[in-house]
Amino acid sequence: MKKNANDTDIQIAICGSAGDGTIAAGDILKRAMSLQGYKVIAFDLYPAEIRGFGKCISRIRISSGQTYSLKPQSDALVSLNDPHAIPHVVEVRDYGAVIYEDTPMARIPEGGHISAHVRPAQIPYGLGIRHISEQATGSARSRNIVVLGYMAGLLGMTRDVFHQTIGEKFKTKAPAVAEQNLKAFDAGYDLATRVFRLDTIEIKPPRHTKSGADAVMMTGNGAVVRGFLDAGIDNYFGYPITPATSIMERLTVEMPKTGGRVLQTEDEISAIAATIGAGYTGARTATATSGPGLALMAEMVGLGVMAEVPSVIVVSQRGGPSTGLPTKTEQSDLNMAVFGGAGDAQRIVLAPTNVEGCYKCAGKAFEIAEKFQTPVIVLLDLYLSNRYETVIPPKRNPFLRKPEKKIAVRNGNGAYKRFAATADHVSPRSVPGEPGLMHTVTGLEHNEMGRPSDLPEVHLAMSHKRHKKLKGALNLRGLTLCKRFGDEGEVDVGILGWGSTFGEILEAMYAAQSEGIRCSAMKVVMLSPLPIEQIAAFHDDCGEVLVPELNYEGQFAGLVSGELGRPVTRLSQVTGAPMRVEEILNEVRRLSGKQSPARKTKQQDTGDERALEAGLS
Amino acid sequence: MKKNANDTDIQIAICGSAGDGTIAAGDILKRAMSLQGYKVIAFDLYPAEIRGFGKCISRIRISSGQTYSLKPQSDALVSLNDPHAIPHVVEVRDYGAVIYEDTPMARIPEGGHISAHVRPAQIPYGLGIRHISEQATGSARSRNIVVLGYMAGLLGMTRDVFHQTIGEKFKTKAPAVAEQNLKAFDAGYDLATRVFRLDTIEIKPPRHTKSGADAVMMTGNGAVVRGFLDAGIDNYFGYPITPATSIMERLTVEMPKTGGRVLQTEDEISAIAATIGAGYTGARTATATSGPGLALMAEMVGLGVMAEVPSVIVVSQRGGPSTGLPTKTEQSDLNMAVFGGAGDAQRIVLAPTNVEGCYKCAGKAFEIAEKFQTPVIVLLDLYLSNRYETVIPPKRNPFLRKPEKKIAVRNGNGAYKRFAATADHVSPRSVPGEPGLMHTVTGLEHNEMGRPSDLPEVHLAMSHKRHKKLKGALNLRGLTLCKRFGDEGEVDVGILGWGSTFGEILEAMYAAQSEGIRCSAMKVVMLSPLPIEQIAAFHDDCGEVLVPELNYEGQFAGLVSGELGRPVTRLSQVTGAPMRVEEILNEVRRLSGKQSPARKTKQQDTGDERALEAGLS
Amino acid sequence: MNEHLKPVYLEEKLDEIRADGHQDYRSKAIPTWCPGCGYYSMTEGFTMALNRLGIEPENTVVVSGIGCASRFPFFVNTYGFHTLHGRTLPVATGIKQANDALTVVAVGGDGDAFAIGAGHIPHAARRNVDITYLVFDNGIYGLTKGQASPTSAVGFKTPTTPYDNCDQPLNPLMMLLSYRASWVGQAYAGRPHHLADMIAEAMAHRGFSYLHILSPCVTFDKTDMTYANLDVGVRDLPGDHDRTDLLAAMAQVEAKEAPALGVFFEEGRPTLGDAMIETIRRAGGQAA
């Protein structure tokens, strides 16, 4: 799994304002590189407001080997709008490239031009982007493509693949559109080939060129949609909310093609209620939302637990609390996902750590929900929902499309016991339409027949049943519930992580190893019930256990400590951005006793006293 | 605090079916004894259904010294309905009395008469209850009062006080009603004085006879109402739900008398929304609900946290999950109260442990909510909401009726910063009507002005502010946040508890001490933020820490372990009934190494494997 | 021989009741309602309607919320879902959406429907989900022991309105008409045969049918919606009422001192299921 130093690993940032075509240029770059078989990870940031000229930034990491997150530093920054791009110049590494317009339109205030911000060790490439666009296409609208071509030429990327990608991208438009864009691209590309290259970056051929044709670029939300479709989703109910909306939007297009049904409900309570209603009939049904929607669903999820009806709920977290930061990422809905209901209402919670995991968890969630007759929450966050990765889709559909289910039968005296006691605590289920097995399910405590009962022994036995059956989920096949990476055996520092942050954790762990620190990382995908045995074993092996996560309270750390009864070190970050690899690495160094002196200064600079505090608690 | 062996301490259980006047008889007994200055603790169980002849049972403990819960065994059982009462015969101690009808109406099946269930060591008192009632009053409807009189006579209770209490109880009815009931009482009483008493129970004069006049019988919900009124509640919004409804019902009667306003809203979401709306204007406003209602409120509580608007939410827990067991008690909404919202949405959670605590927490909750500008949840459960205790109301109103608040001012450049950074992280607040201090509050992340902002530094600073300010609540005066009882210094076993169960914990602790076990108990009233320093210090002192609670998952144990990073022993009970003192005591014995051999057998008898398991985890 | 003069033999009558088959739709559970509660008529009317329409119990799902009325599913021998307070319609919508072949009946009290559940009714109605919604209106919260409901009259005294109710009650039928529910009718528990007819008619309607059923709570309401008051209060819809005319229906509903029994409005239009099939067709898919 370790990286080969000879491999390609470059990261490009393209920054402009809404309307500049920033995201579109990034999109072409991602697709072109993915087509050649490179691994691509990309994450775009959009402005929160609909209107106006807010900042867009697209960061794309291209590598021949496997990588796990964006790099803290980019190899090149392309500016389509200087005021937006200036703060990002510091993100470019030494000897990295900064590409910008060198003939600005109007007089600009002092310091307003990006060239004034390029550090001595960075290499500035100014060009007349607008002018070139106008010359090549007759309009300034292709600035984004010109500069894309320039960048491609500069880094020695293959021209043809870009041509192919641009052709595809515009194939639904008039032919002239693609033509214009190809001209713009070539103008930029040609210019770059004549430029004296000072940089050391090189694009080396990808490892598996063949796979390029098979590989697809996918976001976490896109992968959820794919997973749902491959698992044979029958119904979807949802209410729009950032960052989950795109799941519903894509399903409304795709599901009807195979006879599936999508309904936009009047709110989130209705969405989960209808999901559970459909689940009661035996249909594979899901909903997706974000934190505020999950809060509204809390009561209904409890009904799903009590009535033992399967349902699948995807939650893409954003900054909180309350309406919070709708377009920023955070991992702060964990507590609610695990604990957010009345009574002892344990449910299954899965958190994928990458795009491929989104596909697997989403598809598997139906099987799990059916097998254990309970709600399953799949927890993403904005960063994972929206980030692109190259994925090779599986050759064979990996999901069971027909529920494995126990066959319900009337027992001897003619009475069907919907909630009969069984060895694995899962009772045979019947669904409407099956003769002779009529029953009523309820949110009231009930006996084996499903009749309301508040007898002490019934409540005890049924509480037992509802909790014990979930333990079976810890023996699930076909899905990684938790996994250790890095050094085996005893280590100085173990990093325990979940969700989108695990990419940064892996990067930090490999970096720490390369500094000679004995280090492992464990990802936990199944957050409820927790695979506590494996976590305990990991804890046993680690001198210190660090839990980095994107929330203030250290929610996962609290969950693990609560079950384990042992201490862990929390590392929290709540800036709305993905965790910084450097931040984790610094903590690992500190915990291993190898604190880098640079760290201290940096902390004081950012005034981030919280991170320090949290790290100590 | 230890009990004096010479004191009175008797417990009576009265059992009948709905319509027998069981609860009414219990009510007279409670009031009569309280009037004389005895301490009374009582808890009634009603049937879940409106209709029919479900079981009612009223258990009343009467003592001269302080006690903390009902006793596991009663000294006398009064049956008004044998099928319902038979299962409770085992609850009567050796040499205790069982009082019943000895001339049943019709032929009864074998074993159907209670006399067949009285154990050899118990003392049966059969009398012709119906006949006596008919003779004394011309109707069988006063059976409950006849048997009450008999019981009073048998135990040597003072006749006069009962006369007074009966007179008061029926004073709004026609005079004949009181008269009939007095006759019925005397008929029973006289009969008992002629009976040969085999029992050893004796009623001794109460310690403080004078206080009788001042003492009042109050339930937890009644105390919440009193606390609200004494703290000057302005508005109440609520939606009926068991077991919280009686809070609203009493407030609708009382609040308008002093100009207060109560509105029954269309649902719980509206109730909390209106509460927060009213809170925004500076008015003291509360709502009350149970688990399902709190689940619905989750999103809105998060808004209260984010917008920093004070509100008070009383939650009386019942059996869960989902609709669960509406008329049974449980402590399983703790996780939701503490964690049930999107994002890092910490709020203040208080859980009183007795009726007096309900009064204090409810009244203080307004001050706390105002002081920290945040929602405050006061967590009761059905057992505490409905149980009666004798309370001496405070001579002086202990609550600040006017909010202490920081005065908001425009600063130099004319802009008012609603969310200004301050040393204690609480910002000066203005309310509508104050000129020049207009501002908008929002659930979006916002800067000091209250304007939406998703800048990293703003989110970090504001997350910090919202969490840090709550730490101030750990230095609150005038309310016990946590308290240690029993042995000082190092002990074999410490019992850590919260809510209604703490009464049973104290009883168990005193019992353990009397067996020579070094033992302490700590009650935690402030559940969020947790007074973790005190808990850690307690943990340091204890060889083992036992956490008994009425939920399956050991929610408080998880919360404490999560913050402490240390193990505790869980003791869970989910039968819908209050925790059994014996159960706690057995665990204390086991943990201290003094396991009683009797215990093992008992466990196997009840087949309660869960309690064992939980105890071990 | 005049039908009414024929003597009635008990055994014969019992055989007749057994033979007609509607008792097969009753479950073994004994209703937990108070003796005299109007809700008993609903069980009778519902089982008679199912029997008359020949619907199999296994293809029927009764969905309810929380309340005395919502205990209904336990007392009939069909599939049932006793959901949460106010969530009857969205759960029922999910069931029907997932399986068009099922007969789905939603049941709830006035509080369940018009207090906590009020937001869902317009949407089930406008989408024309092909289900029947029976609201048992007793003008009170029965299960929680008698608080005021959104249909309680002004002046009604309850534990939450000790100084008399001041809130103007809602007019449920007017609301349903304003949502353009495709079938809107009213019945009364004190007229069980008409009630059974109306349930059958509502269920036979293709699309969203709403039946409002006036039903006394004998335990907590001794003054307002009693049998005595309703017996003299209700009237039949005029014989010439045009049930295709929305505004005429509204006029009948507005005259609410004397509640009219019968079908106020009826209209045939595509159901949610139809819309789904059309969408699938447009997408080039095959309906399941």
Add this chain to the structure above:
Amino acid sequence: MNEHLKPVYLEEKLDEIRADGHQDYRSKAIPTWCPGCGYYSMTEGFTMALNRLGIEPENTVVVSGIGCASRFPFFVNTYGFHTLHGRTLPVATGIKQANDALTVVAVGGDGDAFAIGAGHIPHAARRNVDITYLVFDNGIYGLTKGQASPTSAVGFKTPTTPYDNCDQPLNPLMMLLSYRASWVGQAYAGRPHHLADMIAEAMAHRGFSYLHILSPCVTFDKTDMTYANLDVGVRDLPGDHDRTDLLAAMAQVEAKEAPALGVFFEEGRPTLGDAMIETIRRAGGQAA
């Protein structure tokens, strides 16, 4: 001299605008709405109405939910509460209940009001809470980028209705009339002066006033509720419309191909505040 022929001098005009004072009701924040969005008219109309009625900004609270429309409070210089999606009315009710002296205006989009918030409207209306509710209806979910809303027309194509919308839209005015809201009117963003008049009239009404405002979303709706379509679509209420006649109002609303602008219904009856004061009187208390 003919008013229309008088020349307009820019400086003079600006002075006039400044002098009339309604600009004082604007906050310093620049609206985040798209250029051309109908919502700008609301800010203008609202500040003009406040100014005309002489209401002090500090005694005014504007309450909103979530959506483009709900950003409104940030752009006016009063007290404001930007609440949660759909919860505008219960929060506004709480504010008014706590302080009768405040002028409370609730604001929200069509989704906020009639999708997630639909359950609260009947109750605010029947209780006659003395607030004004302005719904900005653009027939779309603006803030989440253009999905269908409960007022979207059949056939409308959006990201959640890629094969065209099939759900019959709600008729908000009919709904409000069926709840017997005590003041019901309609205005259009394209007629800003009439809009300002209507806001002022709605606010002057004692009781619950509901103003429905048609407002194009220029960014996500290029086909349906556009200025072009609405300009020719709207009509005035007939001059002889009797605004005390509920059924007449309903008839006007039912003719919905051409939405009418004006006041449909108005009625004077006790407000929630009145009811509270009466309850306090009956309890023998003193109103605060």
